[in-house]
Amino acid sequence: MRSLSLLLVYLVVTLAEAASYKDGPFKVKESIVAPPRVWVEHAPAPSNHILELRIALPQPFSPLLEKHLLEVSDPSRKRYGDYLSKQETESFLSPHPHTIDSVSEWLASYGIHDDDLHSSAQGWVTVRVPVGLAEEMLGAKYHVYRHSETGEYIVRTTSYSLPEVLHDHVQFIQPTTMFARFRAFSSTLHWTTVPVNDASTSSTITGPAGNQVDASCNQTITPTCLRQLYHAVGYETSATNGNQIGITSYLGLYVNDHDLQQFFEAYVPAACGSNYTTVSINGGQNNQSIAAAGLEADLDSQYAFGLTYPTPRTLYTTAGSPPFDPDLHVPNNTNEPYSYWLEYMLSAENLPQTISTSYGDDEQTVPESYANRVCMGFAALGARGVSLTFSSGDYGVGDGDPNPETQLCFSNDGRNTTMFIPSFPASCPFVTTVGGTIYIPETAASFSGGGFSNYFPRPSYQDRAVSDYLSKLAPGTYEGLYNPDGRAYPDVSAQSDWFMVAYQGQFGYVGGTSASTPTFASIISMVNDARINAGKKGLGFLNPWLYSVGYAGLNDITTGHNPGCGTEGFNASIGWDPGESREAFHHLNKSS
Incomplete structure (x- = not known):
């Protein structure tokens, strides 16, 4: 009887969160005052332009990974050279199961289901959505920006928001506010x-x-x-x-x-x-x-x-x-x-x-x-x-x-x-x-x-x-x-x-x-x-x-x-x- 009660509580909380994804208050997740001066706003982004959104889920155990890294890399430590396995590093990079559930439910509220997700390895979720849907999901407005020196174009926004209930379950989403060019x-x-x-x-x-x-x-x-x-x-x-x-x-x-x-x-x-x-x-x-x-x-x-x-x-x-x-x-x-x-x-x-x-x-x-x-x-x-x-x-x-x-x-x-x-x-x-x-x-x-x-x-x-x-x-x-x-x-x-x-x-x-x-x-x-x-x-x-x-x-x-x-x-x-x-x-x- 106790397990059934816990299940009902979980379902009530989950349904409440799902309902709040669209109807609940949005809160700014990340913003910049303006794009770097070399990027000039060109035009509104076409609503049918496809974005590949990379959603980073928090990794609560990453501080432990850093501790292990320093112990196996410092010649003065007993563990020097005792490197971690793939499975061990993955355990330190894994998001909390409730985070995965919450983000999946948020995406499902916009018609994006597990079959549409490219991956969730090491706390990344990748989805492909048109700009119009991304703007609805993120409370954002995307524009095409032109690089004044090279003539390159990118699609970005200077601010995006998420439902408050999601803020602890999403570290960031890109491409949104990143204007890096990553050159050789x-x-x-x-x-x-x-x-x-x-x-x-x-x-x-x-x-x-x-x-x-x-x-x-x-x-x-x-x-x-x-x-x-x-x-x-x-x-x-x-x-x-x-x-x-x-x-x-x-x-x-x-x-x-x-x-x-x-x-x-x-x-x-x-x-x-x-x-x-x-x-x-x-x-x-x-x-x-x-x-x-x-x-x-x-x-x-x-x-x-x-x-x-x-x-x-x-x-x-x-x-x-x-x-x-x-x-x-x-x-x-x-x-x-x-x-x-x-x-x-x-x-x-x-x-x-x-x-x-x-x-x-x-x-x-x-x-x-x-x-x-x-x-x-x-x-x-x-x-x-x-x-x-x-x-x-x-x-x-x-x-x-x-x-x-x-x-x-x-x-x-x-x-x-x-x-x-x-x-x-x-x-x-x-x-x-x-x-x-x-x-x-x-x-x-x-x-x-x-x-x-x-x-x-x-x-x-x-x-x-x-x-x-x-x-x-x-x-x-x-x-x-x-x-x-x-x-x-x-x-x-x-x-x-x-x-x-x-x-x-x-x-x-x-x-x-x-x-x-x-x-x-x-x-x-x-x-x-x-x-x-x-x-x-x-x-x-x-x-x-x-x-x-x-x-x-x-x-x-x-x-x-x-x-x-x-x-x-x-x-x-x-x-x-x-x-x-x-x-x-x-x-x-x-x-x-």
Whole structure:
């Protein structure tokens, strides 16, 4: 009798909630004062335009996941290297059953039933609805916005609401208030110019560990240069010990196999004819038309796959790009791609030990709720033993304008506060962020992104290093332009300019933190290879190790700065700094 009474109570509460979804009071869930200044309202969104709504359900056990991550990633802890299983991480990311029921009932009240849901893995629900229905469900008004510099169009709203009874069951819904573009971080492309610098007239240059580097590396970077500089000459990785490396590709930037083989033939002859595994996510492709070759994808693949050959390689190609053509009424206007990539990776049984990503955007264009959710997904991968490297960005302390003098460094919260512009996902505390250096001896690359997050507080693993840096700044330096209590980045750096690449059938130079990131990831992959050969686990989430004992294997960069927002930016100095941080390993074998 008691169980029947409880069932009746549950049914009464459920029916009451269902009735309140449409009739009850709506409350604003998220809003922004206005879109970022580069996005201009173009027209009301067509009511029949199809949106793919991603509904993030709260993950009440995620703080426990963060605790486990730090315990398995800190060399001073007993659990170091005791990574979690797929099932264990899923349990920490699961929403409460009542949350799933409540959201399902809300959707059903609009005629959307379980069969219409794309997924509910790791607390995501995906539905495809026309704009007209989305506006009714969210109490919102969608518009088409045009990017004033690129001419791209997206469909967004500046505010959306939900029934009050749902607020505790929905973390956020996108695409709504997100105006991020998520671009590749390849800042410079030079096909004919050769840099002029003070290279030695001798045939070699002495590196930071006494190693000899060809003098030509001060004009052209190749895999041989990087192996010489980072003391990996002669190290041969295994194809069979279980070690793997992955790279990500977004925004329709494809790895061209002809370019890859052309590069191998010139610079990594042993890799000629070797293949990689392609994984398609959310309809991602890898178009082999020479015209479809992506500079970013070619750069990432040629260096990550070339440096680590014959380690098994995987390309993750993920569809999802906000712009569309409003005149053609293209039916899809998808979200940015990270959430799709994470959903796939977290559900995969087998993961590479090292994954490199060279994409990002201004942190303030990403809603804080979204940034926190994606960052926690990165934490889950780290807890499973994956080393994630991300580019720090190519605009110094400024925004997406490559000219430091013309950057618009203002907050987009309606107050137009002058400020440095941090980058995301570089600002996530659960990834290793890679800045850039140039020349040998190395100095900070002026375009290398670095600074402090406005969303994420400074993590404990870097508290000492960052506090030491801040204590050396002159009082009042850049006061009010950055958040001294925020997560600081980059964590490391590596060579980042004058990389020789094969692109659309010809060779040329490319630079940016898109170059340093696969370089550093490749060195980490080699370290993981050495550890696995020695019967150890891979390094997993790197930062607690890097800031405690791993820094001993790094060379300190003490010259250069990263200008932006009309300032000189942060200077490179002794120890950690946001102007450059330390560079990649100066001795592979001693760092493992």
